[in-house]
């Protein structure tokens with residue numbers, strides 16, 4: 001068993017590198033039918049792999065999976081029948097689900113994850129004889145499905161924590177092929193590296209950092225007497241347009257596309273905003289991820305019934321910028337499309353919740 005720090009240097013695996021024979025005659029249990037679960041299950045099924053979705057008897061997702069033409073069993077039954085068990089329930093419930101299914105996970109089977117939290121922080125200790133792998137799409141689950149249906153792929157990470165059969169890596173690559181990740185490219189990493197970089201990224205930059213930057217910018221303009229609408233457009237709405245350019249062609253494409261005034265202003269002022277102090281804070285956030293402080297806090301928060309999480313969510317929902325945004329999105333054409341999409345997603349969720 002190894003979980004070294006090896007960083008990809010970087011070989012990227014594509015469709016031709018995967019041997020689908022490693023999965024085509026196997027049964028995959030997909031536990032959970034949420035963001036990642038519905039995408040993996042449907043993509044595997046469309047790729048011709050035998051799939052059973054594992055959901056508890058009272059699960060609100062059952063009818064959605066059944067309506068999508070998939071066979072649904074309890075997690076324990078699905079896992080017992082499967083050769084590969086893809087654990088796609090929320091990270092916080094995975095240890096309990098593992099207790100439910102462990103009896104049915106036999107020597108030669110594979111436990112497959114999309115994020116390494118529970119293995120890396122020892123919340124699930126897999127038995128000997130079982131392969132433990134990860135295919136982590138670097139994207140929200142709904143895009144994993146949307147890209148697959150469009151004939152495109154989603155980039156992903158592959159990691160092997162335990163290779164008892166000698167075939168763990170090849171099987172994981174075949175799984176990545178079947179969910180569409182090798183269409184875009186898959187790179188190899190470790191459970192440790194994926195877990196720590198994923199948690200750092202979502203806290204410091206992607207989810208935490210960006211929303212705080214947007215809110216601070218918005219509040220600075222509104223407190224200085226500018227209109228809420230102008231502050232919203234400038235600090236939130238235009239963020240997508242700028243990020244789209246960086247996504248397509250890196251920071252260079254974005255700098256090329258904005259005015260010279262914006263480029264000079266941004267290059268000369270950006271580091272004053274996200275400065276050395278922000279960097280020190282980032283290092284602290286990373287340290288708390290690395291030494292397990294964040295993981296212990298998150299586990300305890302769940303055990304206590306999520307008091308802080310609930311409060312933080314409520315405060316975010318009630319921020320003035322959300323109110324302005326809702327009104328503006330309803331008024332503009334781009335908002336109409338997105339609202340329709342959101343409503344259709346909401347309807348799907350409601351259908352799931354109703355059943």
Ligand SMILES: NC(=O)C1=CN([C@@H]2O[C@H](COP(=O)(O)OP(=O)(O)OC[C@H]3O[C@@H](n4cnc5c(N)ncnc54)[C@H](OP(=O)(O)O)[C@@H]3O)[C@@H](O)[C@H]2O)C=CC1
Pocket residue numbers: 031032033034035036037054055056058059060061062075087088089090091093096097114115136137138139140141142
């Ligand atoms: N969200 C994302 O895009 C990404 C997620 N990941 C990783 O993928 C994994 C899954 O995350 P995500 O897709 O967000 O999860 P979701 O929160 O979307 O999963 C919800 C699903 O899990 C089911 N579920 C909840 N509790 C249980 C339980 N006790 N037993 C059985 N099923 C249960 C829910 O059923 P019900 O509706 O009945 O509650 C629902 O079907 C995690 O490891 C996450 O870190 C990795 C990359 C991106």
Ligand SMILES: CC[C@](O)(C(C)=O)C(=O)O
Pocket residue numbers: 137138139140141198202206207
């Ligand atoms: C950025 C958030 C994420 O890590 C993801 C979609 O990759 C997650 O945990 O949802």
Ligand SMILES: [Mg+2]
Pocket residue numbers: 138139198202
């Ligand atoms: Mg992520």
Ligand SMILES: [Mg+2]
Pocket residue numbers: 115198199202
């Ligand atoms: Mg994550």
